[in-house]
Amino acid sequence: MIRLAHVDKSYPNGALALKDVSFRIGNGEFVFLTGHSGAGKSTIMKLLFAEQRPTHGEVRVSGYDVTTLRPVEIPKLRRRLGVVFQDFRLLEDRTAAENIAFALEVTGARGDTIAARVMRVLTQVGLSAKAPAYPRELSGGEQQRVAIARALVNDPAILVADEPTGNLDERATRGVFQLLRDINAGGTVIVMATHDLDLVRQANYRTIEMREGSVVYDSAADDLDEAEVSR
Amino acid sequence: MRLLTREALLSFRRAPLLSTLSITTIAFSLFTLGLFGLVAINLREALRGLEERVEIVAFVLRGTPAETITLATQDIAAFPEVQDVVYVTEEQALARARRELVEFRDAYRDLQVNPLPASMEVRLRNGYRDAAHVERVAQRLRGFGFVNDVRFGREWVQKLDYLRNITGIVGFVIGLAFAAVAVVIIGVTIRLTLLQRAREISIMRLVGATNWFIRGPFLLEGALKGLLGGLLSLVLCYAGYLLFRDRSGGTFAGLIFFQPVQMVGIVLFGVLLGLCGSLVSVGRHLRHA
Incomplete structure (x- = not known):
């Protein structure tokens, strides 16, 4: 589903954001991407939804080669992904339902199906009663749920979440995390960047730890080693 | 299309101040251009008035038979440059001199012999009243054997x-400079709109909107602002025209305003400016985003 092979990413000012990063993420996985600020988590996220391109190496996401992706193909890739951010990125002058509908409209979805699809995802994230509310009328946790609903409305195979609980209190964090687990249980791949180690410890999901642009730990590699040892 | 229109119109509602600023900017840019246009068309009209006075006079030798004159007049009238030919007999020339040259009236009254020759007065068609064409026609007139002299006020x-x-x-x-300034100003105001909506554009990109989908509402918005700005500029131009014409104490009473087709041209130019400004600004924004 996702494959990074020997990926380097450097910026025009010479800063090296990623150094020889390689990993694969398969169908149905939930993967934590951890590390301190500046470790390279967000750069990996941006590579996944083709906001940036690698300087060297290969990035493949859902069948698309991000390295060689033509600009006109980027929207096609993004329609197969859901992306969630720490700051929610909702349009303040549109209601929760309108924010979600917007994601369908821009992809050219049929007008008569939009309302039903919006209500379906709002129900999925537990906010059907908040459909007419504007972002300013919602709590942080609720806003993030709306953002997740927007990410889900196109039925993506992969959900990329960059610090989705970074702005939330503990209760809201638990709620959003549980929602992401439920979504993953439905078969959607989740890649979640976080520096909240308590959250990582709560669940036994694969963890990739980044430090100074490199992968320093991948629990899947441990699993693989253990499997090799037991064999 | 409905979505496109809705999004374009929404931007007016979301940012009324900025939209008003854009429309006013377009209107004033076009107003300046329009005022210059008014000066230009009135100057052209004044020049046309002067041009109509361009005339070639071919003086005819005494004793030329009337049939020869008639045939030659028909011949000259068939020149592509010629609008009309008027034959002025010796008597008509004298009568005109007595009528128009008041200070010589007594001198003309006491004449025993008419000293004035007959002539053919040739007026040229619009577009042929320049020195080159006038000279060419004069040259041909000189070729007629009965023509004694040809005058047309070469220096004039x-x-x-x-x-x-x-x-x-x-x-x-000047028109080009005004148009360029208008395009730059309009581009800047649309860029302001874009900066204000940068977040929305980034979200559109994030959820998989194509660049053309993102451009669409901005282009329509630009065109609408151009349309409204163009119409407003016409109103301003007309107000300025009336003010100048009526306050000039009759000096500029003959001033003309734009023809309907020119007014449509100004509004369409506004639409084009709005479209170009949007296209350039959005394109730049999308490339750099």
Whole structure:
């Protein structure tokens, strides 16, 4: 589903954001991407939804080669992904339902199906009663749920979440995390960047730890080693 | 299409101040251009009035038979440059001199013999009243055996040519400069709108909107602002025209305003400016985003 092979990413000012990063993420996985600020988590996220391109190496996401992706193909890739951010990125002058509908409209979805699809995802994230509310009328946790609903409305195979609980209190964090687990249980791949180690410890999901642009730990590699040892 | 229209109109509602600023900017840019246009068309009209006075007079030898004159008149009238030919007999010339040259009235009254020759007065068609064409027609007239002399005020026609060329060049350069300034100002105001909506654009990109989908509402918005700005500029131009015409104490009573087709042209130019400004600004924004 996702494959990074020997990926380097450097910026025009010479800063090296990623150094020889390689990993694969398969169908149905939930993967934590951890590390301190500046470790390279967000750069990996941006590579996944083709906001940036690698300087060297290969990035493949859902069948698309991000390295060689033509600009006109980027929207096609993004329609197969859901992306969630720490700051929610909702349009303040549109209601929760309108924010979600917007994601369908821009992809050219049929007008008569939009309302039903919006209500379906709002129900999925537990906010059907908040459909007419504007972002300013919602709590942080609720806003993030709306953002997740927007990410889900196109039925993506992969959900990329960059610090989705970074702005939330503990209760809201638990709620959003549980929602992401439920979504993953439905078969959607989740890649979640976080520096909240308590959250990582709560669940036994694969963890990739980044430090100074490199992968320093991948629990899947441990699993693989253990499997090799037991064999 | 409905979505496109809705999004374009929404931006007016979301940012009324900025939209008003954009429309006013377009209107004032076009107003300046329009005022210059008004000066240009009135100058051209004044020049046309002068041009109509361009005339070639071919003096006819005494004793030329009337049939010869008639045939030659038909021949000259068939020149492509010629609008009309009027034959003025010796008597008509004298009568006109007595009527128009008041100070010589007594001298003309006491004449025993009419000293004035008959002539053919040739007026040229619009577009042929420049020095080159006038000279060419004069040359052909000289070729008629019964033509004694040909006069057309060479210096005056050359000055007219010069004036026409200067007006054309200055008009083109100043018009172009005004248009360029208008495009830049409109581009800047649309860029302001874009910066204000940068977040929305980034979200559109994130959820998989194509660049053309993102451009669509901005282009329509630009075109609408151009349309409204163009209409407003016409209103301003008309107000300015009325004010100038009516307050000039009759000096400029003959001033003309734009023809309907020119007004449509100004509004369409506004639409084009709005579209171009949007296209350039959105394109740049999408490339750098």
